[in-house]
Amino acid sequence: xxxxxxxxxxxxxxxxxxxxxxxxxxxxxxxxxxxxxxxxxxxxxxxxxxxxxxxxxxxxxxxxxxxxxxxxxxxxxxxxxxxxxxxxxxxxxxxxxxxxxxxxxxxxxxxxxxxxxxxxxxxxxxxxxxxxxxxxx
Amino acid sequence: xxxxxxxxxxxxxxxxxxxxxxxxxxxxxxxxxxxxxxxxxxxxxxxxxxxxxxxxxxxxxxxxxxxxxxxxxxxxxxxxxxxx
Numbered sequence: 001x002x003x004x005x006x007x008x009x010x011x012x013x014x015x016x017x018x019x020x021x022x023x024x025x026x027x028x029x030x031x032x033x034x035x036x037x038x039x040x041x042x043x044x045x046x047x048x049x050x051x052x053x054x055x056x057x058x059x060x061x062x063x064x065x066x067x068x069x070x071x072x073x074x075x076x077x078x079x080x081x082x083x084x085x086x087x088x089x090x091x092x093x094x095x096x097x098x099x100x101x102x103x104x105x106x107x108x109x110x111x112x113x114x115x116x117x118x119x120x121x122x123x124x125x126x127x128x129x130x131x132x133x134x135x136x137x
Numbered sequence: 138x139x140x141x142x143x144x145x146x147x148x149x150x151x152x153x154x155x156x157x158x159x160x161x162x163x164x165x166x167x168x169x170x171x172x173x174x175x176x177x178x179x180x181x182x183x184x185x186x187x188x189x190x191x192x193x194x195x196x197x198x199x200x201x202x203x204x205x206x207x208x209x210x211x212x213x214x215x216x217x218x219x220x221x
Binding site for chain 1 (some may be wrong): 147212218
């Protein structure tokens, strides 16, 4: 995903076919089960399935191109001695410009292997970064 | 499976850790949703421990924001997404 892209519901670019966009996002969401690296981009774009614009379909095609380049990637599980549960949690703050809600993300490792991950828009509007992080945890 | 020690969760925000430890009432935090204080409860029971980590060591970045290519590839390697 391009860092400079700002997605919004009321983007000026032209509207595109909803059905096509929906099915694309559906396929990508299915793929996230084995590809946590595209999880954030996909979940961000899936917020726009009711009003897709040119900018969103462009970003989706960017993900598709990325997958085409690295199509045989996946999570690799290795045998590991130390079995310890460790978590990481993070949040951005008010980056979603339509309603200023934050996104929280976490992942959990067992040993060194990732087994649980999430990226989700928070339910309430937060006033501080601290609060956003707090909710994530 | 039983976990003997507390589960460590890394956060790159020290204030969030402080608030989660501290039962003192702050004016600035009074609007926090009451269900979030579940976090204090699990910390008191030593099920979960919050530890601070630097932003560079925050490996959950991948799930919250768009990243530059090098950082993205580094984090992807950390979570072991690689070609078979």
